[in-house]
Amino acid sequence: MALDLPELKNEPVMDFNIGDILDIMETDSSAPNLSSPEVEIEMKNERFEPVSDDEIQRLIDSQKNPNTRKNTTWAIETFNKWRAERDNVPLLTEMNSESLNYWMQRFVLEVRKQDGSEYPPRSLYYIVCGLLRFIRDENIHNVNFLDEKDHRFAVFQRVLDARMKELLSKGLGTKVRQVDPILPENEEKIWNQKVFGMQSSLALQYTVFFYNCKLFGLRGYDEHKSLKCDQFEVGCDERGKYIRFHGRSSKTYKGGLKHIQLQNKDIKHYCLNGKPLAVGIRYGEQVLGINKIKGLMKEITGQAGLLGNFTNHSGKRTCATHLYQAGVDEQEIMSRTGHRSETAVRKYKRSNSVLLENVSKVLDPPKMMKFEEPLPPVINQENLSMNDSKEFDNQENVTRNPQSVFNNCVFNFKP
Template sequence: MKELLSKGLGTKVRQADPILPEDEEKIWTSGVFGSHSSQALQYTVFFYNCKIFGLRAFDEHRNLECSQFEIGQDEQGKFIRFTGRSSKTYKGGLKHLQLTNKDLKHYCQEGERCLADLYRTYLDALSNEGPFYRRPLAVSGIVCVRYGEKVLGVNKLKGLMKEITGKAGLEGNFTNHSGKRTCATQLYHAGIDEQEIMSRTGHRSETAVRKYKRSNSVLQERVSEVLNPPNTKKMKGEITVLKMNESENLRDENSKPAAVSDSVVTRGVPEIGSGSENAEIPNIFKPGSVFNNCVFHFKP
């Protein structure tokens, strides 16, 4: 293993990519998600089963039943309640007697993308009983959402996430595991406590759930900006007000603020108006303006 590593083998770990918020928005706007067809609605509930309930790549989807979902409303708003059963980390029996089964309530936003309404439409089309994933049927008449009695095939179910991202035009290593990774990553970036993240994903240790956390391009850009060399262009566009005129005659006889052009100390830029380089800098230091302990940033 050491010899292979020295040759560069095994230096890159191939992992499923999370679905970033901008990618998720692209899936919606491209029409892959929604309730306008049986296929689109099934794509929607599959993705959000992964994202909001942290279901695993295949094993927790395969035996999913309609009875595990409850659509309701309380003083907090509409919600979807999911009750888990046997899973990789919870198999029941005496060994797991002290563990609790996954029982999650997800509150939904109002509007066209209300997940509670979408799940209700999907469950109604399945008559609220039987297997959760069934084969979509062709649309006829005014009915736009129909499903058959046969369950979705194993290979079809395993490739749903890749199919979703492919139709939306996303590029990356997207698998069914991307949904669970999306759940952990977005909660992590939002500052949610690890215990709450574990309740969604079903992990039993902090070490396991941390493997699902992935840095996004925004965080990487911020880190890069801190570590990059000093940017002279930004320094030229920065004006720091270090002190103000301490004269007792700060206001003139008409009680108007005095000009501050002599009391402003600039850093990194010549005096405003002294050359064409500062022609685009707005003239905020007009007579009558008073500033104290301020820092002004101008884009280069």
């Protein structure tokens, strides 16, 4: 029940406590009898609403990660194309454990890309994971061909392991192109190029997007798309002014049964040495499209003239890299980025160019020694004639000993 506040503006102000309210409810004869069957049925109808099977399935599907759904679709389509070129291969959902163990061995050895080349080992593993998710989505939960404890698939697991090692030995999957972080010198360049700032709505948009990534470790685009104003809180305490960010659902925190012991992000960032904000900033109500958000980091780095592999994922990598280079504890880095393990957060940390240069200097070979004069050539004395030998001896003495030194000698000079 909502109150119409304008109707109360001329009424006297009255203070109530919970005891007064209970007394009124007990003595008011006009109040409805909450225990009557009619009221109980009406309350039930207002409070609880039945749902259909389709609504339940839509709820489950809505909480699946889009990239995960895409990977599952790619995996089953790849399997079905392989199956179409094979004979007598049953549907994946119709195989028993023995059949799965048999055909999955052959699948991981025979599957190829559309151009006929072999998949890298990690991609092959992702395909197998996608097939397992597809089986789960079909409500088949009694098989898991990736479970080491399930001995029914022990042979398949050995084949998959050997195949991945073989692919790696061929050089497949050894070159992983990682996105680059925005290093401090690059960030300063972006400001100097006036890509960041408050001089235009576009510059303000770039600034807000980047520092949401850097300060609060937001991911590529999904967390930006779902941001709400009430997730930010501006306050002040004995340490100074701060912005507090309350995270919600993300890739690493969904809030379901598996994450019941985890907590959502709760970050307090103190505003110490930030750039000055202009007054009178106006914000539009139009929401940025998903494709626009996906390309923001490329626009920022492109306009600033930065060279490298920059994507929206560079924002979160920037957050982890800056904290890592400053010597911040890994646990604090994880609280900002949202990672749940040290192994995961270490993939985001990148050494800066100065540190890499120092490491290279330590490992470089020693500097080459410089000779003022070249060494004389080696000459075979046996092949020299008498005159040549004397001439060579004279040249050697002149070259090596420009000043003769005599010890314990007696000289007789004739007039």
